[in-house]
Amino acid sequence: MKKYVVIGDPIQHSMSPVMHNDLFQFYRMDAVYKAVHIKKGMLKEGLQQLREMNVAGFNVTVPHKTDIIPFLDSLDPLSEAIGAVNTVVKENGKWIGYNTDGTGYLRGLLSELTTLRDKKILMIGSGGAARGIYFTLAHHGVERIDIVNRSLDKALNLKESCPYSVNTTIVDKWTAEANCGEYDLIIQTTSIGMSPNVEESPLDISNISEKALVSDIIYNPLNTKILQDAKSKGARTQNGVGMFVFQGALAFEKWTGIFPDADRMKRNVLKQLGGN
Template sequence: MKKLFGVIGNPIGHSISPQMHNDLFAYYGIDAHYHPFLVEKGKLSEAIQGLKSLGAAGFNVTVPFKTEIIPLLDWVDPLALEIGAVNTVLIKEGSLLGYNTDGPGFLKSLEEELQMPERPSILIIGAGGAARAIFFTLEKTRPVVIDICNRSLEKAKSLSGEAKTNVLSRGLSLEEAENRVNEYDLIIQTTTVGMYPNIDRLPLNPGGLNKPFSAADIIYNPYETEFLKQCKLRGGSTVNGVGMFVYQGALAFELWTGIKPDSGRMRNTVLKQLGGTIC
């Protein structure tokens, strides 16, 4: 019997996860199908029961349900509890098991695509769900400092104060971060600023950068954001959001199937959907 997997969210029509996972199922000869499910707000519990009734083996969760789903699960991975969000669910023997692969997926993309000091100084732009996933994952790697800057200083300070290790972490305003920008080895952009169609916007002005550094942006449409362009002009090594998207999907696929998938193949599938250059 064909296994059912999927992604739930609202909106969901833009998702390219179905193309990525269905290609993997075909490649590995797995009799399964991955389908996008639009879930109306307020109907999450009914949607999950519907997926269980259909015999689903697992699913991804995207906005706006990553936090709302937690009380509906039978077990949640400790990292996902720290983050306060679940993006991957495994259904095993009728139980719903929740994970968050966003942070580990981002870390994997950094390790694959950037060369950095063993203990870097890090600045995260943004204090939303993606920032939380990245913050709680990276603080376990023992950076020298991992500061948070955000349009709302209160939110930046709130997230920095939730550190579970003894890593130094400060909440900064955007202006403070711009003034201290040369203190960091790695700057991570986690907001939607610069995403299509508003591609000319900058979340933070990197004009003061004048030292070796790396920059990451979790956005992958456009393929290179204005923020990354400006960082590259100042000599920075850059990485976009394709790697995070691919690796979080790879970790979910491995949880569901026990197979560690070909991430290069996944990347090519994503780039084809984005109309980018295949590498």
């Protein structure tokens, strides 16, 4: 039986085991997928545990997406450019890193917006997931993506490291809150608001436009504090289920060679989360 896992801290909220184990059963594969808690600062020891388990592949989530890179044997060009990995495949005894976050997010986003080229976007955060999304949107042809982050230096590093052309201004939190009504799309990429800290929000969006879309990559809970605030202002919202499903489908394809039924995956995740 092949073994697959997801690593992170926290990890108990993850729906990945439910989603992938259902797919393994659906496609009649002799495989199992589990969640493995590896605390921040304990990555080296945790990865040794995975080697002893002889895992065939694994997903990487907060806070290990960038820290894992030195422990991998090689990276595909996109994950190397982004500087973050969320999927690892074992090939000929070596661990190869990939990033399906950005592409997965884009596929989910385009189910809500038919075009992005004329949109003014504000992205909250500049961590591993943010890098994947920022690079992918820039490559897709988005012209304007501003970034707000607690560390302005980290946001600037993200802007300067992107190999694709995009107009970006780094803004502080107060400026972003005052001017959030200017944006067509606000993308929340941090872990703020994730279960169990469901009362937290990374940004006060009281000034948001009713025409805007607020997209949060968190899927547990389905309606984070920032999405609730957006709805109260009449704005459209999107939770992280679409990104979660598509990045998972792309990872599944890399492990098995099969692109799975994404609608089935979405129904299963929503059922587990009690949503629709």
